[in-house]
Amino acid sequence: MGFEPRIVGFLCNWCSYTGADLAGTSRIKYQPNVSVIRVMCSARIDPTFVLKALATGADGVIVCGCHPGDCHYSEGNYKTMRRFPLLKKMLKDFGVEEDRVRLEWVSASEGQRFSEVINEMTDKVRALGPSRIRISLDADKVER
Amino acid sequence: MDKKKLQIALYWGAACGGCDVAVLDTNEFILDVAAACDIRMWPIAADGKYKDIEAMADGELDLAIFNGAIRTSENEHIAKLLRKKSKTMVAFGSCAHLGGIPAMANQFNKEEIFEKAYLKNPSIQEGNAAVPTPHTRVEAGELEIPVFYKRVYKLDDIVDVDYYLPGCPPAPEQVKAVLKLIVSGGPLPAKGSVVGASDRALCDDCQRKKEEKMVKQFHRPWQILQDPERCLMEQGILCAGSATRSGCGVRCPNSNMPCRGCYGPLPGVVDQGAKILSAVSSIIDSKDPAEIEKILEGIQDITGYAYRFGMAASLLQRSVR
Ligand code: SF4
Ligand code: SF4
Numbered sequence: 001m002g003f004e005p006r007i008v009g010f011l012c013n014w015c016s017y018t019g020a021d022l023a024g025t026s027r028i029k030y031q032p033n034v035s036v037i038r039v040m041c042s043a044r045i046d047p048t049f050v051l052k053a054l055a056t057g058a059d060g061v062i063v064c065g066c067h068p069g070d071c072h073y074s075e076g077n078y079k080t081m082r083r084f085p086l087l088k089k090m091l092k093d094f095g096v097e098e099d100r101v102r103l104e105w106v107s108a109s110e111g112q113r114f115s116e117v118i119n120e121m122t123d124k125v126r127a128l129g130p131s132r133i134r135i136s137l138d139a140d141k142v143e144r
Numbered sequence: 145m146d147k148k149k150l151q152i153a154l155y156w157g158a159a160c161g162g163c164d165v166a167v168l169d170t171n172e173f174i175l176d177v178a179a180a181c182d183i184r185m186w187p188i189a190a191d192g193k194y195k196d197i198e199a200m201a202d203g204e205l206d207l208a209i210f211n212g213a214i215r216t217s218e219n220e221h222i223a224k225l226l227r228k229k230s231k232t233m234v235a236f237g238s239c240a241h242l243g244g245i246p247a248m249a250n251q252f253n254k255e256e257i258f259e260k261a262y263l264k265n266p267s268i269q270e271g272n273a274a275v276p277t278p279h280t281r282v283e284a285g286e287l288e289i290p291v292f293y294k295r296v297y298k299l300d301d302i303v304d305v306d307y308y309l310p311g312c313p314p315a316p317e318q319v320k321a322v323l324k325l326i327v328s329g330g331p332l333p334a335k336g337s338v339v340g341a342s343d344r345a346l347c348d349d350c351q352r353k354k355e356e357k358m359v360k361q362f363h364r365p366w367q368i369l370q371d372p373e374r375c376l377m378e379q380g381i382l383c384a385g386s387a388t389r390s391g392c393g394v395r396c397p398n399s400n401m402p403c404r405g406c407y408g409p410l411p412g413v414v415d416q417g418a419k420i421l422s423a424v425s426s427i428i429d430s431k432d433p434a435e436i437e438k439i440l441e442g443i444q445d446i447t448g449y450a451y452r453f454g455m456a457a458s459l460l461q462r463s464v465r
Contacts, residue, residue: 046419047415047418048418048419048459051458051460052414068431079425081436082428082430083425083426085437085440086424086425086446089440089447090450093463094464131464133460136464137460140295140461143294144217144295
């Protein structure tokens with residue numbers, strides 16, 4: 001059997017989670033590799049969460065929030081917009097491939113788009129293969 | 145050996161020597177320590193051979209103070225040996241606590257490090273490049289040097305640690321306070337505690353004026369004339385104060401330099417670098433992705449900045465390249 005990636009998806013309650021819900025109620029099919037964690041706002045995603053997901057075995061992490069200007073808390077997603085590129089720069093230094101971590105804006109009415117984003121993300125991470133982070137952290141414990 | 149005296153050893157792993165100097169910086173107080181204790185080993189200041197430590201009974205030492213990270217098999221061997229022979233073990237300084245500066249090398253793999261240091265270093269003479277190997281045969285016999293590990297570890301990755309005394313190096317007043325407590329036989333804090341530091345953030349103790357923190361441009365400290373009264377972050381100079389434990393006496397901002405985070409994460413924080421990264425990104429004054437990218441160009445090395453001292457203690461710990 002081929003490799004099936006495990007992806008953690010952090011979805012903001014007001015737009016993206018509702019968008020994912022819409023995909024469900026509309027019976028739009030998409031790949032089942034993403035484990036969704038609902039958060040109140042994309043700004044709640046401390047970079048620690050992304051690092052922790054990767055360090056504990058996720059092959060990819062996707063964060064979805066409201067489109068700029070649409071944040072339920074008016075400015076939260078701008079904080080995410082500022083934080084994410086810096087996090088991506090840092091992950092690059094750690095040797096984490098660019099496509100493993102992604103930020104997308106998905107609104108409550110974009111069920112179709114949600115399914116496309118997830119399919120694209122899943123395909124990309126599948127093509128990258130398993131993340132080496134967890135594996136190498138375990139190896140470090142026995143082999144110096 | 146005087147049985148009534150406290151039996152102690154101080155040792156350095158992968159370290160710069162600054163931690164030992166910080167102990168000596170307690171000035172004449174160190175004489176009180178010497179009077180109250182038998183210093184059984186301290187490579188920088190006293191004698192004591194590995195074989196003397198090996199010959200000790202388990203638990204014979206009351207206290208081992210270990211500074212430096214674990215980079216080589218020698219570091220690991222002595223850390224384990226001292227652990228076995230000591231009742232209490234203290235990780236002293238940022239390197240033993242979190243990996244410190246040596247752990248920044250975890251951004252690179254062993255091959256890259258060897259290439260840079262031993263093969264392509266500009267100071268190497270033509271034809272003289274050589275990579276160290278643990279065993280070398282020479283006419284006189286076989287030479288053995290420690291194995292250089294693939295990455296750097298913090299002390300508690302290797303052995304059980306009782307207390308952590310943070311700082312690069314720990315502030316002499318804090319060293320003194322901790323040593324005083326130990327020498328006086330006073331009640332010690334709970335095992336695993338960070339000692340010689342506070343539970344507040346450095347910003348809480350920093351006297352600089354804090355107003356509105358939003359910037360269009362980041363600067364390195366030497367690139368601008370700073371206002372010595374005002375928060376450095378507000379002036380676009382990266383400062384790790386909000387994500388760093390206080391206790392050093394606000395040494396850097398008081399000397400017009402930003403905090404680099406050497407006292408480590410605040411209580412309860414999992415990954416100091418992630419917090420530093422959050423703090424930095426939170427002051428970017430823009431809502432436009434292209435402009436944000438442009439502003440971020442002013443930051444030379446976010447990874448080295450966020451994990452200057454905490455790479456080995458971070459969630460990712462090292463590069464997977
Ligand atoms: S960010 Fe730095 S300069 Fe500003 S208040 Fe905190 S410690 Fe002081
Ligand atoms: S200001 Fe920061 S970097 Fe400087 S000594 Fe204090 S904790 Fe360490």
